[in-house]
Amino acid sequence: MKQELYRKLVAYIVENQGKFYRLAFSYVKNQEDALDVVQSAVCKALEHYGELKNEAALKTWFYRIVLHESIILYNKRKREILTRESEWVEQSYEEKGFEIHDDLYARIDRMEEDAQKIIKLRFFEELTLEEIARVLEMNVNTVKAKLYRGLKALKTAEGEEDETWTV
Numbered sequence: 129m130k131q132e133l134y135r136k137l138v139a140y141i142v143e144n145q146g147k148f149y150r151l152a153f154s155y156v157k158n159q160e161d162a163l164d165v166v167q168s169a170v171c172k173a174l175e176h177y178g179e180l181k182n183e184a185a186l187k188t189w190f191y192r193i194v195l196h197e198s199i200i201l202y203n204k205r206k207r208e209i210l211t212r213e214s215e216w217v218e219q220s221y222e223e224k225g226f227e228i229h230d231d232l233y234a235r236i237d238r239m240e241e242d243a244q245k246i247i248k249l250r251f252f253e254e255l256t257l258e259e260i261a262r263v264l265e266m267n268v269n270t271v272k273a274k275l276y277r278g279l280k281a282l283k284t285a286e287g288e289e290d291e292t293w294t295v
Contacts, residue, residue: 130177130178133177133178133180133183134174134177136183136186137173137174137177137180137186137190138174140186140187140190141170141173141190145166147253148166148169148190148191148194149162149163149166150252150253151191151194151195151198151248151249151252151253152165152166152169152194152197152198154198154233154248154252155198155199155201155202156198156201156202156205161201161205164201165194165197165198165201166194168197168201169190169193169194169196169197172193172197173189173190173193185262187259188259188262188263191249191253191255191259191263192262192263192264192265195245195249195263195264232282235282235285236248236278236282239278239281239282240274240278242264242266242274243274243275243277243278243281244278245260245264246260246264246271246274246275246278247275247278247279247282249263249264250275257271257272257275
């Protein structure tokens with residue numbers, strides 16, 4: 129039974145690795161860091177797969193791990209102080225197949241943390257509201273409220289009050 133779950137987990141990770149990388153990249157904004165996040169998430173999932181009680185929750189369980197690892201690394205990088213800024217050269221990196229509208233993405237990054245997570249999972253990862261609720265361990269109605277509040281804030285910032293957004 130556990131071997132079958134292990135095989136399903138490995139197959140799921142391999143099949144969806146691009147999605148996990150994209151989610152990690154949306155937080156850490158760096159190719160190497162995103163790869164580190166995914167690698168760390170995979171290691172943790174493989175170490176703790178036996179703790180998964182409901183096989184049907186595999187998708188949300190793994191997304192929760194990737195999201196958690198992304199936030200940990202993001203917060204760690206945010207706290208780091210560059211000791212030798214003069215030697216640090218910023219290089220631009222454009223992720224192929226992951227074009228970002230910089231101004232929209234910057235506005236999302238300035239939002240409340242829960243709203244950021246919900247919008248990224250809903251629109252970039254195409255998770256359902258129920259899946260997002262399970263990943264973030266929130267009530268579905270709370271997810272909906274935060275999503276609509278976040279979208280309204282984006283619309284207001286964009287000046288598109290008269291356009292309709294679909295969820």
